[in-house]
Amino acid sequence: MLAPTPTTDGKVAVVDLNGIVLTPCSPEKAAQNVADGLATLDVDGVLHLHYQPLAYRRIYRQVQRRDGWRCGWCGEAGTTLDHVIPLCWGGQTLLDNCVMACRACNHSRNNALPSTFLRWTGFKPTHAVIRHILANEKKMLRLAEEALATRPLSSCVSREEAQVWLAYHSNNIERVRPAPPEQPLTRIKADAKPFFQFFSP
Numbered sequence: 001m002l003a004p005t006p007t008t009d010g011k012v013a014v015v016d017l018n019g020i021v022l023t024p025c026s027p028e029k030a031a032q033n034v035a036d037g038l039a040t041l042d043v044d045g046v047l048h049l050h051y052q053p054l055a056y057r058r059i060y061r062q063v064q065r066r067d068g069w070r071c072g073w074c075g076e077a078g079t080t081l082d083h084v085i086p087l088c089w090g091g092q093t094l095l096d097n098c099v100m101a102c103r104a105c106n107h108s109r110n111n112a113l114p115s116t117f118l119r120w121t122g123f124k125p126t127h128a129v130i131r132h133i134l135a136n137e138k139k140m141l142r143l144a145e146e147a148l149a150t151r152p153l154s155s156c157v158s159r160e161e162a163q164v165w166l167a168y169h170s171n172n173i174e175r176v177r178p179a180p181p182e183q184p185l186t187r188i189k190a191d192a193k194p195f196f197q198f199f200s201p
């Protein structure tokens with residue numbers, strides 16, 4: 001059986017689908033990736049990921065350029081990438097499914113659908129991506145699930161997305177897709193302050 005070959009610092013060399021060298025990882029993490037079906041080891045002990053983590057960064061930069069550092073939900077300063085159709089529902093890391101979001105919105109929404117989150121918060125969506133998905137939410141959910149069923153593992157751009165893909169394709173999606181929550185998992189800030197304005201040029 002193949003085993004990771006630790007480099008001099010005890011890490012395992014990692015490459016992506018295109019052979020691009022990524023940050024080395026620990027032997028334990030490498031073994032877990034192989035056990036999860038997300039990577040294979042070659043004869044030299046190099047870990048080959050079956051998904052494309054570099055694409056995630058590219059899309060993050062594109063969304064950031066489009067949205068600025070502004071949360072698509074509440075309008076405050078936002079630095080995280082948020083999937084409007086959540087990953088566990090098949091949502092992909094693409095420009096037409098992602099917005100920048102503040103940590104409070106991203107964390108409190110968790111896996112809730114856009115319509116649910118807006119009902120909780122009373123926010124009036126102004127972001128075109130959110131409005132488009134909201135207007136067609138049922139259809140968009142169906143399309144996301146169809147895409148998840150047919151697209152390859154290599155279309156995934158993060159470990160989390162790849163784990164959703166694997167769960168779906170092993171008829172185990174319930175493991176990563178909890179029932180839609182009835183209420184926010186964490187406290188939602190009551191009063192959105194225009195914090196962002198202090199950072200505007």
Ligand SMILES: [Zn+2]
Nearest residue numbers: 071074102105
């Ligand atoms: Zn927000």
